[in-house]
Amino acid sequence: MTDERHAVELRGITKRFPGVVANDGVDLTVTHGEVHALCGENGAGKSTLMKILYGMQTPDEGTIVVDGADTHFRSPADAIAAGIGMVHQHFMLADNLTVAENVLLGAERLHGIGRAARARITELSATVGLAARQDVLVEHLGVADRQRIEILKVLYRGARTVILDEPTAVLVPQEVDELFATVRTMQGDGYTFLFISHKLDEVRAVADRITVIRRGRTVGTADPRTVTNRELAEMMVGSELPSPETRESTVTDRQVLRVEGLGLASPDGGRDLLDGVDLVVHAGEVLGIAGVEGNGQTELVETVMGMRRHARGRVLLNGTDISAASTMARREAGIGYVPEDRSRHALLGEQPLWANRILGFQSRPPIARRGLLDTAAARTDTERIVRDFDVRTPGIDVMAAALSGGNQQKLVVGRELSGDPVLLIAAHPTRGVDVGAQAGIWAELRRARAAGLAVLLVSADLDELIGLSDTLAVISGGRLVGTADPATVTPEELGTKMTGAAT
Amino acid sequence: RDTGGGGGAQAGECERVAPPSVPAASARPAPEAPKADASGLKVGLAYDIGGRGDASFNDAAAAGLDRAVAELGLQKANTREATAQAGESEDAGTNRLRQLAQGGFNPIVAVGFNYATGVKTVATEFPNIQFAIVDDDTVDLPNVKPLVFAEEQGSFLVGAAAALKTSTCKVGFIGGVDNPLIQKFDAGYEQGATTVAPQIDVESAYISPAGDFTGFNDATRATEIASGQYDGGADIAFAAAGQSNQGVFAAAQTAQKKAVGVDSDQYNSPQLTQVRDTIMTSMIKRVDVAVYEYINAVAGDTVAQLPARFDLANNGVGYSTSGGQVDDIVPQLEAYKAAIIAGQIDVKSTK
């Protein structure tokens, strides 16, 4: 049964978390020298499976066979010793350590921490195309370089089997192409890859074989040369792909948000984070902001929300200058805000759902009057959100952290759409949300837009951006560098604009 | 550059004034009271922070009790001791006294002025029980006997001794905590020194300000103050700093200078044998005598005859000669002592 040709074999892997079965008897076979893709919707259990293979989590049941030998990983150290390396979905880098230190960490035994190690890093930097100096702090580097360091880390440890967990999520198309080129060269050198992505085109372009996982179980394997996107998607969700496309335009000519000459200096004295940003969002319009992550989207959104002070320029809401107003005053003036990181920025994890309904609304009716809170009103309104937005929860007294990500996001969107906002600022509203919830959130956004809501949308998901927006603006280096018509632009064209390659 | 350093050394020779002469008759210390039988008493003792074994005034009180046990027939089993805790609230002290009172102890001796309110409260509650309080005379009740001392008088004598012995005409004082009690030592010491040698330079410093009791427990900082004074030209330092005294003695040993101890005859303290040679003399405050005399007086029903204040005249304070380092100046010191007892010299308790 055991085949020597198999780089990795996972048999009957089961992993239970409190309340979730993340992996339920998963089987996976990866042959030497192949690029093996894993597909599945959010929360399907892909990352968990890979973390098990990488020794970061121990399976409750099942066996791992590497190069024909039964193994038992107690920690990543064991997996690394067995020639397995992993590039995580979220960067695993220490900002305050240098490039070299980040690479060396945990692998000091290989080449020491002196000259030999540096030489080896220099050598491998060329392989992954990293240009940064070794003694530079990682905090000074951009996303693409960080990704390269992550891969460098894996190579430095002499891994032959490399796991790439959603490596392309933060890259623009050109960077994706470069990454794929690297993957192919390395494949030629005999490396084996496990590759995870939600982007089916990418998966089909790079993989030799695809395994689909749904709700913790292996659904089946597919051949990328023959399978279509639609078939893959159906395997993943058991239904058709939802589409973010906006049907008819509801744009009016009433300006809701007007931003003039917005600028923001960098706190450490570097290049300005924002510079001369002008934009207008009309009632009933969705303005999408496209850009490579880290080009000022977060700063733009937070400046408009009043969370970053000392900005230049003006922000007008319905004609009133709110540049000097506090975040609370802006919220009271009718801005709703769905931040990009819900668990850190939108929710109080240890508090019950109804207390989370108060957050951001603690100053105005129906939740509060003259400094006093009306908890009964908060509870009633939370019930409404749970009902209307289909938040799956046994009640409104459970703590927010106990909900799944998608349900948390629905709660946040529901909250921010209550109190009749005139403007919604939504940053990555469906990031990390599963397909069903995604469709629900899109539907709510469209409904509010039809009712005259102005929406400023930031998203890294170009399909979502193109599908939902009435107007698209491209941000790069803290400046708006161009626009695009969502009706005609393709993700590839948009990606080109985002990298500035077109200008 | 000219720095004006060196202090008294620049003043050249230290001129000393001759001691006054007083007719011996008017300056004789009072004789000790006859021994009464204390076998029927149950004595309670409430210590201040530090308690028995602090090698300081609590220990002296304990010694008084022990002497009563040894000499007055008091039963050891009929004594009870309890100790205060640092920073405790007043009701803790009150409670301690009350528990002793409820336990049938009579008399009860409270050691330290921290017990003032407690004694006042409990003595009012138990008018038939006799109380004594050491270092405090603010409680005005018939059943409360204050046991207070003329610390300044004893300090005067060691100040005089320091002035007689110094070769730099500069001496130091190191107080543990800058409170009125310790200031009395300071004032008497300075008066004694300047009376003997009018040009003498007396440098005084405290380890911690009032209310910060760490000064009695910080030998490290005491060492630094003392070595600062020694480096600055002082060759004798009087340490009135509780447990911190050992820091002064250590500094004296390092600098090959002298120090003066406090409360008990520190030359004979078993803790201090390594540094005893630096201890020229000690200013003695006979809390033991006061406690012993008090128990004796209660047993003999002569409390009213106890002195209002323990001073040189009744041997309540004094100086020690163990080690023999001040033997040569004893006549002068005795002359000053006689002058104080006779009222010829009035020692002030404040500067």
Added chain:
Amino acid sequence: MTAVLDRARTLPGWARSALIAAALVAVLSVTVTLTGQTQLTSGGTASAAVRLGLPILLAGLGGLWAERAGIINIGLEGMMVLGTWGAAWAGYQWGPWAAMLGGLVFGALGGLLHAVATVTFNVNHIVSGVAITLLGTGLTKYLATLVFTPVSQNPRQSPRLEGFTEFSIPGVAEGLAALEAQQRVFVSDLAGLLSGLVTGLTPILVIGIALVPVSYLVLWRTAFGLRLRSAGESPVAAESLGVNVVLHKYVAVTISGALAGLGGAALVLNPGQLGYLENQVGGRGYIGLAAMIFGNWRPAGLLVGSALFGYVDGLQLRAGGEAVHALLYGATLVAVVVAVLWAIRRMWTAAAVALVAGLLVYAVYWSVDTVPSEFASYAPQLVTLIVLAAASQRLRPPARLGEPYRRGEGR
């Protein structure tokens, strides 16, 4: 002038530090000359600074080890208290080297307890630290009552223990003393300050100071140190690379406790103390922590912090309010120099602030003759507070300091 400044900015770190140190000595020298307070730069003050700074330095190093691994250690105080007991207990029986070991072991036990609470049970670090200080103090008092009373007749004091014999570096010490005695501007001041470093030395002092470079080398130049720091910067990344984060945190916090315990031993073995005294630690653990923050979580920085603390404390103890008063004069000079430097760099607001601060300090200096002893006693704390207020925004604590960490639960 600007060119000189630019060059100064490009100087290597050690040269800049030397330059700043020289400037400070110059300021002190001017102050001594103008105020006549020779104690400001005397060898005795320098020795006092070294002795008083040592326990703080060791506590600070303890803080450094724990906090570099991401664990806030406000329990240093309690660990120092445990260390004083351990040192006295071992020391009175087997001598000063045993005392050091005793302090080390008892402090380490306190550290281990902190590690169990914060790493294994994820208790808030400050909460655990407070509890450990409470427990350490109580336990120590109990043990002292139990063990020391029979031998010392005193529950609050240990028997006297034998200390280390002091030594001076032959040749250098005498030379510096001679130089200092000449009272020449600058040269004698420098000699006085340096002589504190070569006279009255004890093994524990030498070890304590040596632990600064040793800590630097271990933490920044070894694989173990890299792993330990990674646990404070990004435990999840470290874990993903096979580093046993929990183990490193445990080791770091235990070492931290051991160093604090050594600080307790230093206190017990301090010339003049030579024994356990109840409450003798007196907040030095907290001050060590402050010195470490002052030093921006770096060994050299915390050395400067504890030296500053020891210096101000030694000065006020030896020379009292007048010397602290003279320090105000020195502070005015520093403020003016800083204002001029900033003005040259065209940082006008900063320069103005420094100038105004300088003027304020000068006004205080001018209006009183001496600093009341009540405030002079706490000059070290005041200085720490002011320096932190001025410099806190340049500080860079470890990125994940104080955050809970659970194995396998990172994102």
Added chain:
Amino acid sequence: MSRLRGAVVAPVLAIAVAALLCGVALVISGASPWTAVTTILAQVGSGTVVVDTVNSAAVYYLAALAVAIGFQMRLFNIGVEGQFRVAACVAAIVGGTVALPPVLHTVLIMVVALLTGAAWVAIPALLKAYRGVSEVISTIMLNAIATGLIAYLIRAETFGELRGNNITTPPIPESGWFPGIPVGNGAIFGMVFVAAALGIGYWFLLGRTRFGFELRASGESATAAATGGVNARRTIVVALLLSGAVAGLVGLPELLGRDHAYTLSSPQGYGFTGIAIALLGRNHPVGIALGALLWAFLDKSAVALDVVGIPREIVLIMQGLIVLSVVVAYEVVRRVERRAEQRRVAAAAPAPQPAEVSS
């Protein structure tokens, strides 16, 4: 319901563990735990122990409330100690200097104490909000400086007076006292009721007001609070000022109910006790009250242990152990609860079964 159970189980478990460990310590040291327990328990009926316990508990309660207000926002006001002492000293000076009709006089003293406490904490509050200085370090430094300030204020040359070997502030005339309720030999301080009222106020503030919500939100997640429109700086400053103001009252029960003057021997250490009790009571007004009573009772009965010859330091160990085991127990219980709740949520919203798809 399960939360309530957790809140009760954790401290009870912790106290049991602490008691057990203390028993072991006692046995090792040759004393009888049984004697210790009976001596401590016998205190309930003896003398004024009950009254003193209640009075002390009120003091501890105020101190712990002061600490808890900061804790809600993860602010560690280690400086309650310094704030309460400076406030008590200044209030005593003012109270002993002015002449006013009864109620007014008392109110003035309380207001002065509140303001002084707040003023003393304003330094670390502003340093924290505007300069980012850790309040832990700055308040520790200020505790020491407070001692110096008090020593300066209370000097005979400034505002103090000599009384025997003690220095006190001018005694507060009877018009400034806060009358108590006589019980047996003692009297329950009137301030006990003020403390209780403050507890209710604290509960209302946290649970029912916008500020309380913002405070808790900031404590739980500073980032989420900022997004929710909470002004972090203002909240830090207000929270610390409130904490300092309550701290300012800590010295008053004894000052207005018993001592009527601030002296060199006025008690210290309540600030640190307050930290321990706030932890014990999990920042909950009722929990803190129970913690304060337990702590005060242990304190008071420790006096009796001394009298039967058991080292009363055992009580210090007991208190330290209780705090440490309580925080650990809370943490464990919290983890278990969270797991249980997630399981419950997952059960309520079951994942749809994967449909059969063949490849």
